[in-house]
Amino acid sequence: MIPDPDAFYAALMDAHRDLSPEDSRKLDTKLVLILANHIGDMRVLLDAIALAKPAPRA
Amino acid sequence: MSFIQPRYAAAAPRAAEEAAPIVIVGGGLVGLTAALDLAQHGLRSVVLDDDDTVSVGSRAICFAKRTLEIYGRLGLGARFLEKGITWNQGRVFHRDREAYSFNLLPEEGHEYPAFVNLQQYYAEAWLVDACAATGLVDLRWRNAVTAIDGTRLSINTPAGDYTLHADWILACDGARSFIRRALHLPFEGQVFRDRFLIADVRMQAPFPTERWFWFDPPFHPGQSVLLHKQPDDVWRIDFQLGWDADPEAEKDPARVRARVAAMLGDTPFELDWVSIYTFRCRRMESFRHGRVFFLGDAAHQVSPFGARGGNGGVQDADNLCWKLAAVLRGQAPESLLDSYDAERIPAADENILNSTRSTDFITPKNDAARAYRDAVLELSAQHEFARPLVNSGRLSRPYNGYGTPAPDAPVLRDGAPDWLLRHLGRDFCVLSRGDAAATMLRTVTLGSDVEDHSGLAAARYDLAPGQAVLIRPDQHIAARFRATDAAAIRAAHTQALAP
Numbered sequence: 332m333i334p335d336p337d338a339f340y341a342a343l344m345d346a347h348r349d350l351s352p353e354d355s356r357k358l359d360t361k362l363v364l365i366l367a368n369h370i371g372d373m374r375v376l377l378d379a380i381a382l383a384k385p386a387p388r389a
Numbered sequence: 390m391s392f393i394q395p396r397y398a399a400a401a402p403r404a405a406e407e408a409a410p411i412v413i414v415g416g417g418l419v420g421l422t423a424a425l426d427l428a429q430h431g432l433r434s435v436v437l438d439d440d441d442t443v444s445v446g447s448r449a450i451c452f453a454k455r456t457l458e459i460y461g462r463l464g465l466g467a468r469f470l471e472k473g474i475t476w477n478q479g480r481v482f483h484r485d486r487e488a489y490s491f492n493l494l495p496e497e498g499h500e501y502p503a504f505v506n507l508q509q510y511y512a513e514a515w516l517v518d519a520c521a522a523t524g525l526v527d528l529r530w531r532n533a534v535t536a537i538d539g540t541r542l543s544i545n546t547p548a549g550d551y552t553l554h555a556d557w558i559l560a561c562d563g564a565r566s567f568i569r570r571a572l573h574l575p576f577e578g579q580v581f582r583d584r585f586l587i588a589d590v591r592m593q594a595p596f597p598t599e600r601w602f603w604f605d606p607p608f609h610p611g612q613s614v615l616l617h618k619q620p621d622d623v624w625r626i627d628f629q630l631g632w633d634a635d636p637e638a639e640k641d642p643a644r645v646r647a648r649v650a651a652m653l654g655d656t657p658f659e660l661d662w663v664s665i666y667t668f669r670c671r672r673m674e675s676f677r678h679g680r681v682f683f684l685g686d687a688a689h690q691v692s693p694f695g696a697r698g699g700n701g702g703v704q705d706a707d708n709l710c711w712k713l714a715a716v717l718r719g720q721a722p723e724s725l726l727d728s729y730d731a732e733r734i735p736a737a738d739e740n741i742l743n744s745t746r747s748t749d750f751i752t753p754k755n756d757a758a759r760a761y762r763d764a765v766l767e768l769s770a771q772h773e774f775a776r777p778l779v780n781s782g783r784l785s786r787p788y789n790g791y792g793t794p795a796p797d798a799p800v801l802r803d804g805a806p807d808w809l810l811r812h813l814g815r816d817f818c819v820l821s822r823g824d825a826a827a828t829m830l831r832t833v834t835l836g837s838d839v840e841d842h843s844g845l846a847a848a849r850y851d852l853a854p855g856q857a858v859l860i861r862p863d864q865h866i867a868a869r870f871r872a873t874d875a876a877a878i879r880a881a882h883t884q885a886l887a888p
């Protein structure tokens with residue numbers, strides 16, 4: 332669990348404030364890579380990718 | 390039953406020039422609360438209000454536990470409990486399913502619940518009656534302040550103008566504060582680029598007495614909706630409309646009815662009140678300017694998600710009134726009044742921070758914010774970790790920065806069930822477990838004055854036998870004592886009066 336979810340969310344929003352859509356996207360991408368490196372466990376990473384994927388359309 | 394809007398008689402000038410020790414500008418929720426609190430400390434005040442009635446239409450509805458405890462101290466708590474709708478639980482929905490729920494008072498043993506919903510006009514009407522009953526509040530309706538020079542006020546009434554010389558002024562004249570503007574004091578902050586339709590609807594409906602909040606519901610796609618129950622079968626519905634909505638067109642009753650009908654299906658309803666708001670969060674740099682104090686919306690304004698506006702303002706009055714009483718009685722140096730600023734500014738900042746974060750979640754500022762918001766909501770269905778990130782309002786909590794508000798606990802008084810907070814009184818008091826050393830202060834002893842039969846009082850105050858706490862007149866814990874030594878208690882009392 333994230334200890335102070337509101338502060339974390341606000342920091343994330345602040346990081347994106349005033350960025351162009353391209354820069355925003357790049358920030359998120361870098362963030363994912365940094366966090367993935369931090370996790371460093373392939374099973375956890377594959378699970379996370381599966382969870383984040385959009386549900387297949389019916 | 391429904392509320393009958395009172396019309397109070399205008400007060401005509403008594404003389405061209407008058408003087409009064411304490412003048413409260415604005416007889417709204419906060420000004421009236423301050424007048425009643427001062428009266429309970431034995432202080433007279435003159436309250437000036439430019440209108441002739443209480444709050445019109447739909448404004449504050451959610452009164453938080455801490456506010457209810459303050460009204461308990463002021464003698465109105467039972468009325469709030471009797472008339473108000475009690476709730477502790479909130480639910481958040483995303484599209485057509487529940488995303489998150491929260492209980493704001495998960496423990497038993499408090500006289501007051503997390504929240505009571507009540508229309509602001511009831512609270513104000515009771516405050517007017519309670520003020521009148523003290524004989525110490527001179528409430529002057531249709532007395533509009535039109536100029537301020539130092540502490541000299543120019544007042545306009547239907548029967549003519551007069552001048553009132555005050556020693557102290559409490560500016561409680563709301564978000565558009567005349568006093569603040571006349572003194573050219575900045576009121577900075579941010580406006581949220583969004584519009585909200587606030588509809589009060591009269592109906593018999595089966596919804597539970599909980600706070601329900603929807604993101605992107607099928608009946609109002611792409612926007613949020615908030616539902617609250619109020620007394621008299623009135624329900625508050627807030628529809629988020631977006632920045633591009635046309636406020637005039639949206640107020641059209643036929644249009645509002647269509648929105649409500651989409652939500653309620655076949656339930657018959659009547660429209661009671663409709664208004665459109667754009668919300669903001671801002672505050673003054675300082676709440677004390679010499680002999681002028683700013684309280685409530687005049688000093689700080691928040692968006693209503695979290696119900697922190699009125700509740701924050703009532704706590705301003707709670708903080709200032711005992712200090713003013715102590716200074717005027719000569720018990721404390723005037724510097725005690727600076728602690729109003731020092732204590733209530735961080736409290737206002739906490740309210741602004743929480744209200745801003747909620748509003749930012751509800752009204753995303755850019756595509757990235759919207760994407761995160763939607764991702765959090767989608768994940769929250771399956772994943773526990775995402776639920777605390779869902780933010781539909783972080784509801785008003787007391788500020789803990791100047792001592793914890795004294796917690797309540799069930800006690801027995803002469804064998805009958807009672808509540809601890811009722812026994813703390815209006816002045817400084819010592820709460821001790823077992824006999825305390827004698828001081829000049831009133832002492833409430835667990836075990837003799839009241840019986841702590843459940844042990845909850847000792848547990849909530851963390852009192853071992855022989856220990857004590859000093860409680861301020863606004864029922865905040867000022868100091869704790871490992872042993873009830875009279876000298877230590879006296880020193881803490883002196884310190885609390887001259888910080």
Ligand SMILES: Cc1cc2nc3c(=O)[nH]c(=O)nc-3n(C[C@H](O)[C@H](O)[C@H](O)COP(=O)(O)OP(=O)(O)OC[C@H]3O[C@@H](n4cnc5c(N)ncnc54)[C@H](O)[C@@H]3O)c2cc1C
Binds near residue numbers: 566
């Ligand atoms: C839609 C909405 C929902 C809300 N919901 C909640 C909620 O659930 N819980 C909550 O705690 N808060 C809520 N609030 C906020 C709450 O209504 C305000 O914070 C509260 O009314 C502030 O009280 P006040 O006494 O400071 O100001 P006000 O209530 O605005 O009172 C100011 C008074 O000053 C008088 N006045 C103004 N100028 C002069 C003058 N020149 N001379 C004399 N008199 C003057 C006015 O007539 C008025 O009576 C909500 C607000 C809105 C708009």
